[in-house]
Amino acid sequence: MRIIIEDVLTVTMNDSKDIGIYTIVIDEGKISLLAREPYKVKKIKDDIVIGGKDRIALPGFINGHIHSDITLARGLGDGLTLYEQDNDSFVSRKQWFNRELDREARYYSKLLQYVEAVKGGTAFICDVPFWHHDDDLVEPFKEIGVMGAVVLDFRRNFLTGEVIDKKEYLSSARYIKEHGYIPIVEGPAEEHYEQELLNLIKTWAEELDTLIQMHLAETTWRIDITQKKYGKTPVRYLHDVGFLNSRVIGSHGVYIDREELGILKKTGARIINCPVAEMKISDGIAPVSEFISNNIPLGIGTDGALWNDSADMFAEMKSLMLLQRVSKGAASCDAYSCLHAATRGGARVFGLEKELGSIEPGKRACITLIDYMKPHIVPIYHGSQSNVLQNIVSCARASDVSTVIIDGNIIVEDGALRTINEQKLIRKCQEMGSTKFKNMS
Secondary structure, eight states, X not given: OOEEEEEEEEEOOSTTOOEEEEEEEEETTEEEEEEETTOOOOOOTTOEEEEOTTEEEEEOEEEEEEEGGGGGGTTTTTTOOHHHHHHSXXXXXXXXXXXXXXHHHHHHHHHHXXXXXXXXXXXXXXXXXXXXXXXXXXXXXXXXXXXXXXXXXSEEETTTTEEOOHHHHHHHHHHHHHTTOEEEEEOOOGGGXXXXXXXXXXXXXXXXXXXXXEEESXXXXXXXXXXXXXXXXXXXXXXXXXXXXXXXXXXXXXXXXXXXXXXXXXXXXEEEEOHHHHHHTTOOOOOHHHHHHTTOOEEEOOEETTTTSOOOHHHHHHXXXXXHHHHHOTTSSOHHHHHHHHTHHHHHHTTOTTTSSSOOTTSBOOEEEEEOOSTTTOOOOXXXXXXXXXXXXXXXXXXXXXXXXXXXXXXXXXXXXXXXXXXXXXXXXXXXXXXXXXXXX
């Protein structure tokens, strides 16, 4: 059964940066045809036809860093920096709500965050759960119908620091892979840098032939830790001990200097930036424009509750652009670069650039349609002058998404989720979250 999207304004994100009116044909989960107007596809029985009038087609977003299992803790910890949350606040005293966020709560937290993300045009989520031991890491992806990766902590519980047995860890990772998702090894934060542990992480990633994701140079207080302990910044230390390579994804990357940009470029390391979170908890402003000019693989993520409280990739794109402009000038970061980070750049970070990130024949069909006939978006035009990219990044919102196709399956249609009962989930999460947190002491 084919899906045909007719005569839709398409931002392909291909090498030529083509934008125009196209007909897109999806067959067996892949894009089989991308044809400029006035091409007409000969319909066959059972074809699903979606009209492209008043719509913009984009590649499905790639959310490169999200902590979904604490979504029910939304709104808590506001006004606290990461240091304060981690060291001396009710968040740390409550042990990151470990008791409140039991296995059932974590499961519903994931579903809730995935629904929000997918309805906002996200096709791929890299999830970094706080607690993954004994949790069902695959089923929430399956229930919602979203593609993704799971970053597996090397600890059974980060609160105790107990390292998981290698056999058990590799078994969990292979289970994820067998079900069509990507297992990623989690690297330590700066306060846990030890040569023996880094060697262990590197070995596990090599054995699984997968990536490593770690929080990197996010805050000044964590940089101070490695400076005092090793006399080096995190990037320099990881490079000097031979850890930094093309498997490594650094989350945030806020405090990276010019020499370190060269190290990242030389080693092939990748960056996922989370601009909204970095504003909310006062991390700082990452050198995004320099990542781009140095061709360092760059994606964006939404982080999670306590640091962002949202999974809106439109907000991330706009924030990415505005943070660079307010700190480095109005021309320092354009709309295309922001959309690239949310799509093709994210695919590159996860080694999926041949499968995802652009609308091209042969790629997996992950496509988001935006209804642009809204007072906050129109007019839209593309000719000798074009405002399409700018209006997507500056004006569009997650609520403007009308259709989401993931791996050739229509997951969102006319703004409604097709895979689960969304209202039932929302009611369940409202009841559960209110009960657990309303009178928490």
